[in-house]
């Protein structure tokens with residue numbers, strides 16, 4: 001059974017109940033209850049009783065404070081799903097795209113994938129004695145962030161390719177799975193996959209309950225995300241679009257493999273996002289969620305097509321509960337897209353003001 005981002009919610013419930021135990025359900029285990037909830041979320045709308053496309057409590061976005069951002073999302077979904085509405089969008093065209101870093105999960109103090117690359121370079125170092133004296137590897141091994149930054153984009157690409165190539169796609173998937181099961185965020189001391197945004201998990205579930213297909217369109221590596229996006233967000237691997245390196249088919253010991261080469265294939269960022277959407281999804285989205293200038297063109301492509309469309313920018317404004325940054329940061333800079341939001345009437349979700357909780361474990 002597809003798990004529908006409900007895993008994220010399930011984890012949240014598990015966490016919450018660990019703190020204040022739920023009353024036990026006679027003859028109905030909590031797991032069964034959660035599985036049933038998960039199934040409800042994937043049932044086509046037509047099979048649900050009227051009004052059930054939200055939640056039993058009636059609030060589809062319980063972790064959002066009442067305000068313009070929440071209302072805009074709810075109004076949009078109502079308008080495009082109501083039969084006879086001038087804004088009606090048939091289910092087959094209900095495509096919503098989500099950036100990942102900074103939109104669905106935490107991207108500070110550095111992109112998660114960069115933390116992965118640094119750990120990977122450290123793990124591989126014994127096989128590469130030459131790295132001790134060679135930049136950018138020396139900086140990576142010494143955790144010298146300044147030296148790393150000085151190596152520039154070229155250095156970073158070299159580092160990332162060294163960490164991501166030279167194995168089969170199956171081996172890489174296993175490496176990513178092992179890393180995400182153990183590596184912890186330096187500030188929150190949590191697994192990175194726990195540092196996803198509860199209000200956005202609710203948006204994903206709400207859209208899917210209303211016949212939307214949800215896609216991730218991220219600058220991150222596509223094969224870095226696919227091993228865990230279904231479990232965490234309910235987004236299956238085939239609905240993840242991302243950056244990629246080249247792969248090559250090879251028979252190895254009589255087994256077919258795809259071998260990962262140290263060569264960039266596609267950069268799914270900025271103007272690359274609409275290209276990636278067209279190439280891999282093939283339907284122009286009607287809703288887009290992002291948080292940085294890397295999402296500008298995706299938001300333009302989605303919203304500037306006539307008809308009622310939804311563009312949402314997640315604005316990091318909460319230094320206490322998460323991080324506060326926009327125009328001046330190396331990770332997730334939001335400058336041009338913030339200016340464009342005002343011009344294009346995109347919704348800016350202010351994390352501090354609009355979100356009751358940031359992470360599932362806070363509930």
Ligand SMILES: [Mg+2]
Nearest residue numbers: 099101102291
């Ligand atoms: Mg982002």
